[in-house]
Amino acid sequence: MPTHFEGDERTKLALDTFIKFTRAAGAFESRLLHRGQLGDLTLSQFGVLETLHHLGPLCPGQISAKLLKSSGNITLVLDNLEKQGLVQRVRDTEDRRKITLTLTPAGEAVITEVFPRQAAVIADEMSALTPAEQETLGRLCKKLGLGASESPDSIVNQPNPLSVS
Amino acid sequence: MPTHFEGDERTKLALDTFIKFTRAAGAFESRLLHRGQLGDLTLSQFGVLETLHHLGPLCPGQISAKLLKSSGNITLVLDNLEKQGLVQRVRDTEDRRKITLTLTPAGEAVITEVFPRQAAVIADEMSALTPAEQETLGRLCKKLGLGASESPDSIVNQPNPLSVS
DNA sequence: TTCAAATCTTTCGATATTGAAATAATAACA
DNA sequence: TGTTATTATTTCAATATCGAAAGATTTGAA
Structure with missing residues (x-):
């Protein structure tokens, strides 16, 4: 528009x-x-599997922070991944409030298969821009997104500046 | 990450x-x-009201196309706006498949109140970038988003290029 | 004219998403 | 130690979102 x-x-x-x-x-x-490279995964599920794949076992709160989603949301996505047998919840014995998420062998297999394909799709879509343009876009996005690196749970209502003259 | x-x-x-x-x-x-300028509106509801406000009465299909959302989604958002008495559905007498959405006086009042505030918030957030940077960002986004100007309903599964060498 | 194809909206089931409230467990401190 | 505050996760209600299928209506072609 x-x-x-x-x-x-x-x-x-x-x-x-x-x-x-x-x-x-x-x-x-x-x-x-x-572009059909995700198999049965949704984009959210892919995001969680990818995070666990590249960062190793994490607890829901950490995943929530990485992906900038609410904790409630992560709980649901994990539920669905667990139903499919792709991740496993293990209660932490040190701090029993925490739960550690691990990829099951099936989950590891899925993400190992899917990730390179999805990366290729992203690279292909992104190739509409030259490398220099991609760098620029990344820089501008970073500048634009600064200060917003918290998951939704922790965002508080800011005092209303509205100082846009 | x-x-x-x-x-x-x-x-x-x-x-x-x-x-x-x-x-x-x-x-x-x-x-x-x-930033609390939307009152009771969700972002989706704001989008629909804003569209009707600036483009005049439209039918669901047109709104769907403008906002790049599925028709099923638009139906729900319209339902919620109608419940709040902000829009009105009128069956088209020429072509009875169509429905025309109009802002009610209440809806007009709400969007007239909310839009300038929201625009100010957007301008404020966007001011993290200089005007020149904003132009660049816009240009790159346009280039990146080209060819995707259809609503989800109409997107067909593309034959899988994956020609990423 | 009549029937099949196309169009427009809604319905439906599944997943996503938030924010707030509820639960459970740990940490801090009087 | 006992009580309070903090932290981690889940639950819940509401809305969003998609894609496919159903319903209603119009168009087009035989």
């Missing part, structure tokens, strides 16, 4: 950029989902 | 960029939600 907004130039540019940004993110994710 | 991936350089850069991109999008949306 070309915004259809009549306001000051700064706001107009921000809205225009925001829309392109949001749409590109949605479209990218959608195409990732429709 | 710094990816923890050991592959060829091109794939590594793509994954790294992808992660920054995805995270920034999620973080941005999350902060938009937590």
Whole structure:
């Protein structure tokens, strides 16, 4: 949408950029989902398996922090992965509040199979940009996303600046 | 996540960029939600109201296409907006398959109140980037998102290129 | 005209997602 | 030690989201 907004130039540019940004993110994710390299996995499930695959056993809170999702959400995704026999929950004997998630052999097999394919799809989609452009995009995204490295659980309502003059 | 991936350089850069991109999008949306300018509206509901506000009465299919969401999803969001008395469904007399959505006076009032505030929040968040950077981000996002301007309903499973060498 | 194909919306089942409340266990401290 | 605060996970209710199938209606072609 070309915004259809009549306001000051700064706001107009921000809205225009925001829309392109949001749409590109949605479209990218959608195409990732429709290129059939995920097998029976959802994108969330892939994210969790990938995290455990590359970082080793973690507890739900850590996964939540890595993926920037709420703890409640992670619980559900883990439930579904456990139903499929891809991960295993083990109660920590030191601190019995904690639970450690491990990939089962089946889970390890799935992610070992799926990850390289998905990486290839991502690389292919990303190849719409030159390497230099990718670096730029990454840098701008990082700058834009700064300060937001907490999972939803921990986000508190900020005092309302709205100092946009 | 710094990816923890050991592959060829091109794939590594793509994954790294992808992660920054995805995270920034999620973080941005999350902060938009937590700056309290939306009242009782969800982001989806805001999107629908904003679309009707700026484009005038539309039918569900058009809203679906504008927002790149599935028709089933739009039906639900409209249901919730209708429950709140913010939009109204009217069956089209010409083509009785269609339904036209209109903002009620209450809906018009809400979006007129909320939109400028939300626009200010977006401008404020976006001000992490200079105008020039915003233009660049917009251009790169557009390039990255090209060809994906269809709503989920209409996306067909592409024959699997995976021609990533 | 009539029937098959196409179009538009809704319904349905499954998964995702949040935020708040509930549970359980540990840590801190008077 | 006993009570309170903190931390970790799960549960719950509400909304979002998809994709496929169902329903209703119109179009197009024989």
